[in-house]
Amino acid sequence: MTYRDAIREAMRKALKADDRVFLMGEDVGRYGGCYAVSKGLLAEFGPERIRDTPLSESAFVGAGIGASLGGMRPIVEIMTCNFSLLALDQIVNNAATFLHMSGGQFNVPVVIRMATGGGRQLAAQHSHSLEGWYAHIPGIKVLTPATLEDAHGMLLTALQDPDPVLIFENALLYNMEGELPPDAGPIEIDHARVRRPGRDISVITYGNSLWKALEAARTLAEKGIEAEVVDLRTLRPLDDRTLVESVSRTHRALIVDEGWRSGGISAEISARLMEQALYDLDAPVERLCGTEVPMPYAAHMEAAAIPQVTTISAAVERMVASHG
Amino acid sequence: MNGVREHRFDLLRQMLLIRRFEEKCAELYTQQKIRGFLHLYIGEEAVGVGVIQALRPEDAIVSTYREHGHALARGISAGSVMAEMFGKQEGCSRGRGGSMHLFNAKKRFYGGNAVVGGGLPVAIGLALADKMRRQPRVTCCFFGDGAVAEGEFHECMNLSALWKLPVLFVCENNRYAMGTRLDVSHSQTDLTKKAAAYSVPAAAVDGMDVVAVEEAARSATERVRSGEGPFFLECRTYRFRAHSMYDPELYREKAEVEEWKKRDPIPALIRSLETDGTKVDADVAELERQVAKEIDEAIAFAEAGTWEPVEDLLRFVYSDKGLST
Numbered sequence: 001m002t003y004r005d006a007i008r009e010a011m012r013k014a015l016k017a018d019d020r021v022f023l024m025g026e027d028v029g030r031y032g033g034c035y036a037v038s039k040g041l042l043a044e045f046g047p048e049r050i051r052d053t054p055l056s057e058s059a060f061v062g063a064g065i066g067a068s069l070g071g072m073r074p075i076v077e078i079m080t081c082n083f084s085l086l087a088l089d090q091i092v093n094n095a096a097t098f099l100h101m102s103g104g105q106f107n108v109p110v111v112i113r114m115a116t117g118g119g120r121q122l123a124a125q126h127s128h129s130l131e132g133w134y135a136h137i138p139g140i141k142v143l144t145p146a147t148l149e150d151a152h153g154m155l156l157t158a159l160q161d162p163d164p165v166l167i168f169e170n171a172l173l174y175n176m177e178g179e180l181p182p183d184a185g186p187i188e189i190d191h192a193r194v195r196r197p198g199r200d201i202s203v204i205t206y207g208n209s210l211w212k213a214l215e216a217a218r219t220l221a222e223k224g225i226e227a228e229v230v231d232l233r234t235l236r237p238l239d240d241r242t243l244v245e246s247v248s249r250t251h252r253a254l255i256v257d258e259g260w261r262s263g264g265i266s267a268e269i270s271a272r273l274m275e276q277a278l279y280d281l282d283a284p285v286e287r288l289c290g291t292e293v294p295m296p297y298a299a300h301m302e303a304a305a306i307p308q309v310t311t312i313s314a315a316v317e318r319m320v321a322s323h324g
Numbered sequence: 325m326n327g328v329r330e331h332r333f334d335l336l337r338q339m340l341l342i343r344r345f346e347e348k349c350a351e352l353y354t355q356q357k358i359r360g361f362l363h364l365y366i367g368e369e370a371v372g373v374g375v376i377q378a379l380r381p382e383d384a385i386v387s388t389y390r391e392h393g394h395a396l397a398r399g400i401s402a403g404s405v406m407a408e409m410f411g412k413q414e415g416c417s418r419g420r421g422g423s424m425h426l427f428n429a430k431k432r433f434y435g436g437n438a439v440v441g442g443g444l445p446v447a448i449g450l451a452l453a454d455k456m457r458r459q460p461r462v463t464c465c466f467f468g469d470g471a472v473a474e475g476e477f478h479e480c481m482n483l484s485a486l487w488k489l490p491v492l493f494v495c496e497n498n499r500y501a502m503g504t505r506l507d508v509s510h511s512q513t514d515l516t517k518k519a520a521a522y523s524v525p526a527a528a529v530d531g532m533d534v535v536a537v538e539e540a541a542r543s544a545t546e547r548v549r550s551g552e553g554p555f556f557l558e559c560r561t562y563r564f565r566a567h568s569m570y571d572p573e574l575y576r577e578k579a580e581v582e583e584w585k586k587r588d589p590i591p592a593l594i595r596s597l598e599t600d601g602t603k604v605d606a607d608v609a610e611l612e613r614q615v616a617k618e619i620d621e622a623i624a625f626a627e628a629g630t631w632e633p634v635e636d637l638l639r640f641v642y643s644d645k646g647l648s649t
Contacts, residue, residue: 059479066449102427103418
């Protein structure tokens with residue numbers, strides 16, 4: 001089974017279990033989804049519940065918000081997070097504000113899924129990682145599943161949530177193979193998870209960078225460096241406690257994130273560690289982020305613009321060697 | 325008094341309530357009881373009152389930042405609207421929204437949206453929910469001529485027609501998008517043609533005539549409720565006051581405003597009640613007394629209202645059952 005299948009399986013379960021659930025977005029029906037996530041669902045559930053939309057991001061995202069206010073549980077798919085900018089008004093000005101502006105009367109239980117991330121030579125309008133931007137906004141939740149279990153379970157949990165939830169699926173993960181536990185179901189979304197314990201440094205990351213960090217940790221282990229790898233899973237709200245606990249054990253932290261460095265989620269995490277764990281640190285917190293350039297097309301340039309196993313390893317080695 | 329006449333007096337009462345309520349709002353604004361932006365509906369009352377007559381309690385309304393009139397016509401109490409503008413927690417949005425964000429779940433009143441055009445996608449979504457749940461309800465979406473220039477208008481015309489969604493689009497064309505005149509912002513100033521281009525049936529009505537507006541809205545909602553899809557109703561109207569309390573009105577001539585004031589919907593309706601020679605002065609005076617009392621009570625309610633404790637600042641960011649940080 002792939003990450004893509006895990007998401008599809010979650011949608012299928014939700015569509016079967018709850019007749020308020022439906023999916024809409026560009027090419028989710030006849031085409032099967034631009035990343036084939038919804039392939040086969042149209043045949044199984046019909047066009048009323050698997051809705052192909054026109055290329056009108058603001059209208060169909062807003063329609064998802066409105067339908068959720070009207071008692072439905074929509075899943076809205078946006079092809080890539082770059083396209084979500086066309087619906088930013090609806091997400092930021094409406095989904096995130098209705099509960100508050102109405103003094104608690106109108107919650108917005110909409111789930112919005114979108115692909116994120118670089119590494120596929122899709123250049124500067126299809127490859128950015130904007131989840132950190134969205135994590136800036138109170139009123140929405142931002143999930144970044146990296147595993148099959150999370151891709152499946154977090155979607156089911158998001159559908160039970162009374163408030164708007166954005167799910168960022170790193171497009172490089174769709175083909176990743178794995179297994180779902182037989183009893184896979186909704187999974188908690190409140191906590192980061194230590195995916196690999198270690199004593200020398202905390203590498204804090206999410207999404208596809210998690211797998212790069214884990215690979216780096218394996219090679220570093222051969223050199224006697226034990227890196228702890230923490231998967232954030234949810235960027236808003238952030239689970240400060242798990243991060244602080246990890247750093248209090250390892251005394252060093254490297255944050256790895258494909259988003260741009262300035263004003264990004266890594267900056268936020270770094271600030272929180274400074275506020276809450278400064279005296280546990282043996283060295284300054286460091287960030288390994290996307291280079292501050294629109295994503296280039298050429299493969300070698302693109303690779304240089306996002307964190308890689310080698311750059312993560314190099315940063316960790318340098319940081320562990322320093323004595324602060 | 326026969327039914328038709330009685331009904332017209334009720335329309336008059338509603339328009340007078342909105343007119344006097346907002347005149348009082350302007351006063352209270354200068355006294356700094358009301359702050360922020362305040363957009364008055366004065367001159368446009370026939371539109372909100374006429375259209376909302378045609379709706380049923382189970383229908384939904386999505387409105388704009390110029391929505392006091394819509395809220396009052398929908399039956400949201402003047403006290404809770406006034407308290408909202410005072411910023412009190414007894415307000416219809418607990419003081420979190422203010423003048424531009426009036427909400428009321430019982431009345432299915434979904435704001436109070438202050439991004440021009442931003443309410444249209446929400447409205448088609450509410451209508452989509454009704455269609456999928458087989459509920460014969462109508463979502464009524466108010467917006468101005470300014471919104472017709474927004475991309476969201478065009479996206480929503482197309483999508484609602486494509487999916488035959490039960491939405492009544494009500495364009496309150498008051499000829500100015502803030503200070504920009506219709507013909508300065510639209511290549512095609514007959515707005516019904518824009519809706520028609522998306523296969524949304526459209527009609528225009530004199531928005532200064534509450535009886536005509538009601539009649540047009542009744543026929544439009546009937547059509548929408550029967551499952552024929554959306555309808556676009558353009559109500560041609562005029563805003564007598566400035567765009568907001570900050571607007572020095574440099575963009576229009578006083579003579580133009582005066583010309584439109586001759587078509588004031590309230591005296592026009594009173595005249596229509598006198599066509600058979602009956603004098604209605606006493607009846608109107610009685611309505612004025614009732615309305616003044618209602619407004620006095622609303623202000624007293626707002627004055628007596630309480631401030632939400634600052635400790636509650638983080639409430640309503642997420643639902644109480646959801647995550648809190």
